[in-house]
Amino acid sequence: MKLYNLKDHKEQVSFSQAVKQGLGSQQGLFFPLELPEFELTDIDAILEMDFLSRSIKILSAYIGDEIALQQLSENVKNAFSFSVPVVQISDNIACLELFHGPTLAFKDFGGRFMAQMLSYLSGADDEQITILTATSGDTGAAVAHAFYGMKNMRVVILYPEGKISLLQEKLFCTLGGNIETIAIDADFDTCQVLVKQAFNDEILKKAISLNSANSINISRLLAQICYYFEAISQLPQKKRNQLVVSVPSGNFGNLTAGLLAKSLGLPIKRFIAATNANDTVPRFLQGGSWTPNATVATLSNAMDVSQPNNWPRVEELFRRKTWHLTDLAYGSVSDEMTCSTICELAKIDYISEPHAAIAYRLLSDQLEEGEFGLFLCTAHPAKFKVSVEEILQQTLPLPKALADRTDLPLLSYHMNADFASLREFLLKS
Ligand SMILES: *Cc1c(COP(=O)(O)O)cnc(C)c1O
DSSP: OEEEETTEEEEEEEHHHHHHHOSOGGGOOEEESSOOOOOHHHHHHHHHSOHHHHHHHHHHHHHGGGSOHHHHHHHHHHHOOSOOOEEEEETTEEEEEOOOSTTSBTHHHHHHHHHHHHHHHHHTTTOOEEEEEEOSSHHHHHHHHHHTTOTTEEEEEEEETTSSOHHHHHHHSSOOTTEEEEEESSOHHHHHHHHHHHHHOHHHHHHOEEEOOOTTOHHHHHHHHHHHHHHHHTSOGGGSTTEEEEEEOSSSHHHHHHHHHHHTTOOOOEEEEEESSOOHHHHHHHHSOOOOOOOOOOSSGGGOOSSOTTHHHHHHHHHHHTOOGGGSEEEEOOHHHHHHHHHHHHHTTOOOOHHHHHHHHHHHHHOOTTOEEEEEEOBOGGGGHHHHHHHHTSOOOOOHHHHTTTTSOOOOEEEOSOHHHHHHHHHOO
């Protein structure tokens, strides 16, 4: 598989390089040079396959012979080790539950596949890689669980002390082993600054092999294509042809993956780009100008992004496929509307959380006669327990993945926001 840098089309790399490097020069995103397409007549057969076999087929259509099929199969099996059910909500609407992985959010798909790929592709070098990342909660958990126990992988995660919930902390700061977590006495932005400093530090560059495993890694996007196929495979034949898919979006990785699934030939009539008040994309699609506002805090905080970093990939795909951006549906949903939608869903016996509720709201509002709608549920309601319990005035049970960890001791180190201390920490192995 060859990829090019969106900021400099002459810079071309292999899949392996793109995974290890993350970004190209000038912070450019990598994009596939070839866009594979399944034959229309093969799509039904592909949909008949089981989730793992089908995912291997999809991923190898992109990755090609750069990774042997046997190897890829093993990685896919390790990464996708949980279920992806479609749940019927009403006559014409269903949801795809992407939160049955170890950290109860859809980031487990991308995170776990990326970990498998990074570990395999750097394994040949047999040197220790240090994954360094800052988290405001969820991404860190997915990264920690994805790399937990992997040979030659040391994971160091910084987070703002006291600024993430105790449940979130329990989820990834209790693992130990190759996962080291550091509570920094500062806010999330400061954690990110420390991580950036580390990547630019000459002493560290010479001494250790650092990797960010961040959210723009191409391996994450490819992994996420697979569950769009899985969703459709679970729908009855007659609902597959007029399908509208609503995607709760922040950095727009999830939507990019859906569009790549369509580009492979998956029959999806229309996508809805669903955002919260951070509505740079809806305003752009409506009026044509790209004017990000300051990011505002909302209930759906994983979507509090005003400069979505995958958007250039969306535009590139539309350009390459000669699709029209005007065919992309969109909308933004306020916190108030998000709350009333969570209540509306509870009345039809579906407990959701703010991100999924936003996708449902726009889907339900925009679905036309004869169409079937699917919205993506990106997190388990228990992950947003405090807000959901307050909105619904009821207590939610803790799912097993969380309940199992609540009694374990926190193993985090504590550090002032001081780069010299972080450097010293990273240098001792
Ligand atoms: C990350 C995240 C999103 C946004 O996904 P993008 O791929 O960044 O658009 C939506 N919901 C939840 C729960 C998330 O964690």
